[in-house]
Amino acid sequence: MNVSYDLHTHSTASDGTLSPAALVTRAAAAGVDVLALTDHDTTEGLAEAAVAAVGAGLHLVTGVEISVTWGGQVVHIVGLGFDPDDSNLQRGLAGLRRFREWRAEEIGRRLEKHGISGAYEGARGYSNGHLISRTHFARFLVEQGYSPEMRKVFKQYLTRGQPGHVAGEWAALDQAVAWIHAAGGEAVIAHPARYGMTRTRLRRLIGEFREAGGKALEVVSGSHSKDEAFTMAKHTRDFSLRASLGSDYHGPETPWTELGRLSPLPDNSVPIWRGWPVFTTAASA
Known part of the structure; x- marks a missing residue:
């Protein structure tokens, strides 16, 4: 049985337009078997999503998308499969929300x-x-x-140079990865092709991420082309990282990032979910 994953989504707990419960319901209707709710710098929607997931027969993975400043640029680190009650993680996220x-x-x-x-x-x-x-x-x-x-x-x-732009310092890369790992989760660089980095700069980011304990790159993303997905898959092999995928879904107003419509990971990618208990459960459901 093929299992459909979407490991990057947003709800009204951050900047999505569907409530956590409505997001889960829509994901299940779209054929998603395993969903991660990864709101920006908050885990507030996870409890509601977990209740809805039971009713929808869908497996929910705990998630968050942490804002990071690296090399003067904002990048996002997704955390998956962690304990949302971890006090160190929650203190870190609370600090980011105060800045927000x-x-x-x-x-x-x-x-x-x-x-x-x-x-x-x-x-x-x-x-x-x-x-x-x-x-x-x-x-x-x-x-x-x-x-x-x-x-x-x-x-x-x-954006930079425009009237509403406000620069700021978010979490450090190693700090965000440490929060996720201390809570028992795995860290993923979100949509790496979207940052507009040169190949050299991106590989430096990936190298530092791996040294900090990062586990995966988001290879297939709602904002990645097929060529970008294959390039990111090569980076995972070069750095011995796993591959994740997610729509980065924010709501029905953006149908080009619809739930359940992701391409499969490129061949020779090692999926982040390999060995997850939820994978065995979902596959045998």
């Missing part, structure tokens, strides 16, 4: 100076009372007519 709140307020102040009023309050409304991300600001700016679509609004307002 300050950053959101500062983005609002900067956009206000640029003549865009109510951006912070508008972004908070989209967040449903949870942490505020740049995606929530982007949704507000599109709704208000400042940009025609989500794909353009970041470049116009929220």
Whole structure:
């Protein structure tokens, strides 16, 4: 029996548009057997998702996507299969969320100076009372007519050199990996092709990640082309890492990253789930 995995998704606990329960229901309907909920810098949605997973007959893997600053650039590290009650992990995530709140307020102040009023309050409304991300600001700016679509609004307002950009220091790479491992999980570099790094710089990131104890690269991603997936698979072989895959699904508004539509891992990739108890359970269900 083929088992369908999606190990990178988001809910309203961060910047997704479906509740954790609705996300699980949609994933099950799409044929996903094993799902990881990996919200940004929070595990708040996991309890609700776990209850929904039992009802949907789907296996839920605990997950989180941790914001990291490496070499002056933001990268994301996904944690999988950890104990969400680990106190060290939760202290680290709480610190990142405090910074996120300050950053959101500062983005609002900067956009206000640029003549865009109510951006912070508008972004908070989209967040449903949870942490505020740049995606929530982007949704507000599109709704208000400042940009025609989500794909353009970041470049116009929220990236370096634009009026709503706020730089910041997130977790260190080795720190994020240590939090995940201390909680019993495995660390994965999320969508590595998306960072726009040169081959040399990306391989330096991968090398430092592996030295810190990192276990896998996200080879197949909703934002990777087939050629990028094959390139990332080669990096996993070169660095003796495993391969993960995930849609990076945020909601039905982005159908190009739909749940359950991922390509298989390239041949000769060692999947991160090899040896997981859930793999045996799902395969025999």
